[in-house]
Amino acid sequence: QVQLRESGPGLVRPSETLSLTCAVSGYSISSGYYWGWIRQPPGKGLEWIGNMYHSGSTYYNPSLKSRVTISLDTSKNQFSLRVNSVTAADTAVYYCARLPGSGKFDYWGQGTLVTVSS
Amino acid sequence: QSALTQPPSASGSPGQSVTVSCTGTSSDVGDYNYVSWYQQHPGKAPKLMIYEVSKRPSGVPDRFSGSKSGNTASLTVSGLQAEDEADYYCSSYAGSANYVFGTGTKVTVL
Numbered sequence: 001q002v003q004l005r006e007s008g009p010g011l012v013r014p015s016e017t018l019s020l021t022c023a024v025s026g027y028s029i030s031s032g033y034y035w036g037w038i039r040q041p042p043g044k045g046l047e048w049i050g051n052m053y054h055s056g057s058t059y060y061n062p063s064l065k066s067r068v069t070i071s072l073d074t075s076k077n078q079f080s081l082r083v084n085s086v087t088a089a090d091t092a093v094y095y096c097a098r099l100p101g102s103g104k105f106d107y108w109g110q111g112t113l114v115t116v117s118s
Numbered sequence: 119q120s121a122l123t124q125p126p127s128a129s130g131s132p133g134q135s136v137t138v139s140c141t142g143t144s145s146d147v148g149d150y151n152y153v154s155w156y157q158q159h160p161g162k163a164p165k166l167m168i169y170e171v172s173k174r175p176s177g178v179p180d181r182f183s184g185s186k187s188g189n190t191a192s193l194t195v196s197g198l199q200a201e202d203e204a205d206y207y208c209s210s211y212a213g214s215a216n217y218v219f220g221t222g223t224k225v226t227v228l
Contacts, residue, residue, distance in 0.1 A: 034215070038219075045207065045219060045220070045221050046156075046164065046207050046209075046219040046222070047219065048209070048217040048218060048219060051215060051217075061119075062119065063119075095164070102169055102170050102173075103153070103154055103170065103209070103211040103217070104154045104166055104169035105154070105156070105164070105166060106166050106175065108163040108164055110163055111163050
């Protein structure tokens, strides 16, 4: 059974960098597929942040592209998200997910709330 | 890329059907058959219910069905049950490995 679990600080100061990790079990991320991040501000809808292919290619939401980096650590079977220069607008529940193709996010982490506040 | 447009709310009585629309553009919904639907209960992660417009993952009841016409996709839940009360989001492939989600619809079982 494929499982994903997000981890990272729950509070980040404005202008600093948000860093999250998604640990994957039940599937080797180096074997294939895309791995992505989605966020959901409190009481609002889902927003796609970006994906990374197992080979290393990355694709980002144009609205966030200048501040976002996704990377893979195949030795630990995990992938990470970094968002630079955060503001209160980046406060959200952040989800990691697997994209096996066909445009679907089939496995999701449980989500982690990140609050941007001084 | 702009969010796909969904009605804020929809409702139906137990046993009835409810349909949720998802309107995009010729660059996303209208151009690809990669529309997915997700169910989200409060405080929970989204769950994949429909992919490639009308396909159901294993374990999803056949009460859930999807379709598409032009730039608009639809999710229909037939034989509504209490546990179907949730938020529903559509998503579409938008080219160049980009994706876009819908604004979300709260489905209420009366």
